[in-house]
Amino acid sequence: MTDPVQPLVSLSKKSTEPQMIVNLRRIKRKILIMSGKGGVGKSTVAANLAIGLALHGYRVGLLDCDIHGPTIPTIFGMESMKPEVSEEGIMPVEVLPNLSLMSIGFLLEDKDSPIIWRGPLKMGIIEKLLEDVVWGELDFLIIDLPPGTGDEPLSLAQLIPNIDGSILVTTPQDVALVSVRKSIGFSKKLNVPVIGIVDNMHGLVCPHCGKPIEVFRNGGVEKASKDFNIPILVRLPIEPKVAEMEDKGTVILEMLEHDTEWQKNFENFVATVEKILYEK
Numbered sequence: 001m002t003d004p005v006q007p008l009v010s011l012s013k014k015s016t017e018p019q020m021i022v023n024l025r026r027i028k029r030k031i032l033i034m035s036g037k038g039g040v041g042k043s044t045v046a047a048n049l050a051i052g053l054a055l056h057g058y059r060v061g062l063l064d065c066d067i068h069g070p071t072i073p074t075i076f077g078m079e080s081m082k083p084e085v086s087e088e089g090i091m092p093v094e095v096l097p098n099l100s101l102m103s104i105g106f107l108l109e110d111k112d113s114p115i116i117w118r119g120p121l122k123m124g125i126i127e128k129l130l131e132d133v134v135w136g137e138l139d140f141l142i143i144d145l146p147p148g149t150g151d152e153p154l155s156l157a158q159l160i161p162n163i164d165g166s167i168l169v170t171t172p173q174d175v176a177l178v179s180v181r182k183s184i185g186f187s188k189k190l191n192v193p194v195i196g197i198v199d200n201m202h203g204l205v206c207p208h209c210g211k212p213i214e215v216f217r218n219g220g221v222e223k224a225s226k227d228f229n230i231p232i233l234v235r236l237p238i239e240p241k242v243a244e245m246e247d248k249g250t251v252i253l254e255m256l257e258h259d260t261e262w263q264k265n266f267e268n269f270v271a272t273v274e275k276i277l278y279e280k
């Protein structure tokens with residue numbers, strides 16, 4: 001059986017761990033963004049954290065490891081970009097002078113077909129990205145993992161050496177507790193400390209009266225935070241503009257505007273993450 005989508009970059013070169021180590025050694029901090037299930041806002045959080053850190057002056061890379069639905073190129077309005085491939089390796093796509101991206105989505109010839117890869121090929125392409133992407137010197141590499149806490153995201157995360165911390169993204173239903181517990185177990189298996197939880201889609205601000213509306217029955221995230229002694233880093237409301245911003249690729253413009261609630265929430269989130277990491 002042939003694979004339905006052919007990656008642009010040849011996978012024939014044999015993996016060599018030292019090359020991966022050489023590339024990743026130049027990165028000061030590697031942060032995993034993960035979630036117990038799909039569609040909770042993991043890529044949204046990864047993209048905005050990367051932008052926020054870059055706006056604070058850090059050199060940031062964002063690696064989209066979501067093999068089944070790589071959304072980072074769309075969020076940045078860069079779906080049609082093709083990374084340069086040279087003797088040195090694959091060059092990440094530059095969004096700002098100090099923010100660059102790499103996504104499996106950039107390496108697919110046919111972006112509209114569903115991505116159905118067998119296990120070894122999936123691991124192969126992630127290994128290839130870790131080995132061959134020439135990030136240069138970075139202060140942060142933000143890694144957007146595939147959703148879930150099963151064997152596949154675990155094996156992918158295990159390919160990345162010396163991860164500094166994980167951020168768990170969840171929504172506020174009661175099942176948050178289950179989801180957060182699974183994510184903590186996942187981080188433990190990787191020996192990665194949990195930095196904190198992002199409570200996403202936490203209510204909605206009424207567009208007429210400005211008062212908060214609780215959409216889901218809340219309490220699960222607070223309980224998880226207390227039970228596991230892990231801080232809630234930020235509560236993000238349901239923001240109807242987000243899907244539109246992401247589809248149009250204007251997320252970065254929103255973050256450059258300093259007067260929206262969405263931007264302010266992320267500004268606080270980024271400052272909290274920075275504080276936790278640099279006080280360690």
Ligand SMILES: Nc1ncnc2c1ncn2[C@@H]1O[C@H](COP(=O)(O)OP(=O)(O)OP(=O)(O)O)[C@@H](O)[C@H]1O
Pocket residue numbers: 035037038039040041042043044045066069071146147200201236237238239240241242243244246
């Ligand atoms: N706070 C929010 N308010 C409104 N929409 C949101 C919010 N957070 C995320 N979304 C939207 O929800 C959808 C899923 O978000 P996202 O792709 O970030 O989730 P994910 O967890 O990465 O999903 P996947 O499982 O596909 O990896 C997107 O359309 C995004 O625009």
